[in-house]
Amino acid sequence: MHNLADTNAPMRLPSDQDASGRNLDHHELALLSKAIRSGTLTSTKGNFVRTLQSRFAATLGVEHAYACASGTAAIHCALAALDPEPGDEIVTSPITDMGALAPILYQGAIPVFADVDVASCNLTAQSIRRCLSGRTKAIIVTHLFGNPCDMTPILELAAERGIPVIEDCAQAFLASDRGRFVGTMGRIGCFSLQQGKHITTGEGGLAVTSDPALARRIELFINKAWGYGDPDPDHYFLALNYRMSELQGAVAVAQLEKLDFAVRRRIVLAEKLTRLLADVPGIEAPQVRADSCHVFWKYCIRVNKSVLPDGVTQVAARLKERGISAAPRYIQKPAFRCAVFAQQRTFGHSRYPFTLARPEALDYGAERFPGTFAALDGIIVIPWNDRYTDVHVDYIGACIREAALRLRSCA
Numbered sequence: 001m002h003n004l005a006d007t008n009a010p011m012r013l014p015s016d017q018d019a020s021g022r023n024l025d026h027h028e029l030a031l032l033s034k035a036i037r038s039g040t041l042t043s044t045k046g047n048f049v050r051t052l053q054s055r056f057a058a059t060l061g062v063e064h065a066y067a068c069a070s071g072t073a074a075i076h077c078a079l080a081a082l083d084p085e086p087g088d089e090i091v092t093s094p095i096t097d098m099g100a101l102a103p104i105l106y107q108g109a110i111p112v113f114a115d116v117d118v119a120s121c122n123l124t125a126q127s128i129r130r131c132l133s134g135r136t137k138a139i140i141v142t143h144l145f146g147n148p149c150d151m152t153p154i155l156e157l158a159a160e161r162g163i164p165v166i167e168d169c170a171q172a173f174l175a176s177d178r179g180r181f182v183g184t185m186g187r188i189g190c191f192s193l194q195q196g197k198h199i200t201t202g203e204g205g206l207a208v209t210s211d212p213a214l215a216r217r218i219e220l221f222i223n224k225a226w227g228y229g230d231p232d233p234d235h236y237f238l239a240l241n242y243r244m245s246e247l248q249g250a251v252a253v254a255q256l257e258k259l260d261f262a263v264r265r266r267i268v269l270a271e272k273l274t275r276l277l278a279d280v281p282g283i284e285a286p287q288v289r290a291d292s293c294h295v296f297w298k299y300c301i302r303v304n305k306s307v308l309p310d311g312v313t314q315v316a317a318r319l320k321e322r323g324i325s326a327a328p329r330y331i332q333k334p335a336f337r338c339a340v341f342a343q344q345r346t347f348g349h350s351r352y353p354f355t356l357a358r359p360e361a362l363d364y365g366a367e368r369f370p371g372t373f374a375a376l377d378g379i380i381v382i383p384w385n386d387r388y389t390d391v392h393v394d395y396i397g398a399c400i401r402e403a404a405l406r407l408r409s410c411a
Contacts, residue, residue, distance in 0.1 A: 010323030048249030071192025087356030276397030282307030
C-alpha cells in the first residue's frame with residue numbers, strides 16, 4: 001500500500017461534482033424523457049414528485065414526506081410549520097451550512113448557538129440544555145458528515161421541556177441511532193438533494209414528519225399556503241413557492257432506487273480506510289458509536305496536535321498535492337463569526353430580528369464554545385464517494401500515512 005503514495009502523478013479520484021463520482025445514467029434519462037414527453041413539468045399536476053414523496057416516506061417509515069426546492073427550503077418549511085413568534089429562539093449548531101441558519105432569521109426567530117462535542121462535532125444534550133430559555137421554540141440538531149447525534153438524551157431533554165426537535169439530515173441519508181433512522185426521531189426531518197449529497201437532483205430537498213398538523217403546514221408552505229383541493233382555497237398565511245419541478249422529481253425517483261447501495265458502499269469503504277489508519281501516528285479515524293450507523297457523507301479525520309504539531313495544515317496540504325481535496329477545519333470559522341451574525345446584516349439596516357433578542361442569546365464569546373473551536377482546529381475533511389474502489393481507498397490511506405510520517409520525522 002505504501003508505494004501508492006510515492007508515484008509521481010497524483011491519482012484522479014472520482015468527484016461528486018461531475019460524472020466520475022455520480023451514479024447518473026440511463027435510469028434517470030429514461031424518467032426525464034418520460035417527464036418531458038408528458039409536457040407536465042409542474043409538481044402540482046404531475047406524478048414524479050408525488051411518487052418520490054410516497055417512496056421516500058416508505059423508505060423511512062414515516063407518514064408524510066414533501067419534496068421542495070433545496071435543503072434550505074426543507075429547513076425553512078420545518079420552521080414555518082412550527083410557526084415561531086418574532087423573537088422566539090431556535091437552538092442550533094455553529095458548525096453547519098448557512099442554508100440551515102438563514103431560514104431561522106427569515107422566520108423572525110433568533111438562532112442560539114450551542115457548543116459541540118469535540119470528537120463528533122455534533123450537539124449534545126448537555127450543550128443544548130445550557131442554551132434553553134423560556135423563549136426556546138425549537139431545537140435543530142445536525143447529523144454532521146452523516147454521523148448521528150446521540151439522540152436519546154436530546155429527545156428526553158426536549159420532551160421534558162416540551163420543545164420540538166428538527167433533525168437536519170442533509171448529510172445523513174439512512175444514518176441511524178439505536179436502530180431508528182435519522183429524520184424520524186424528532187418532529188420533522190430535513191434532507192438535501194444538492195449536488196454533493198448521497199443522492200442528488202442538483203438542488204432539492206425533502207421534509208418528513210408523522211405529525212398530520214405539521215405535515216399540512218409543510219405542504220402549504222411549499223405551495224404559497226394555497227390550499228390545493230380545498231373546498232374554498234385561499235392563501236392561508238405568508239408563504240413561498242418552494243416547489244420541486246417534475247424534472248427534479250424524475251431524477252430523484254431514479255436516484256432513490258440507488259440510495260441503499262450508495263450508503264452501504266460508503267460504509268464499507270470507510271471501514272476499510274479506518275482499518276488502514278489504525279496505526280498511523282497522530283491520525284484519528286471518525287468515532288462511531290456502537291449503537292449508531294454513520295453513513296459517511298465525508299470522511300473526517302482528527303489530527304492529534306500533541307503528536308503532529310501543525311498537522312492539520314501540513315497534512316491537508318500534502319493530501320492536496322496528491323490530488324485529494326482535503327479541507328482543513330471543514331468551515332474556516334463558526335457560523336456566528338460570519339457577518340450575518342457578527343455584524344447583524346439582515347434586512348436593510350434594520351438588524352431585524354436581532355433587535356428582538358435577549359443579550360444572552362447573542363453572546364458569541366469564544367469562552368462559550370471551547371468544543372466548537374477545538375473541533376474545527378483539529379479536523380481534516382476528506383471527500384468521500386460511493387464510486388471509489390479499493391484502489392482509491394488504498395491510495396488515500398497511503399497518502400495520509402505518508403503525510404503523517406513525514407511530518408513526524410521533521411518534528
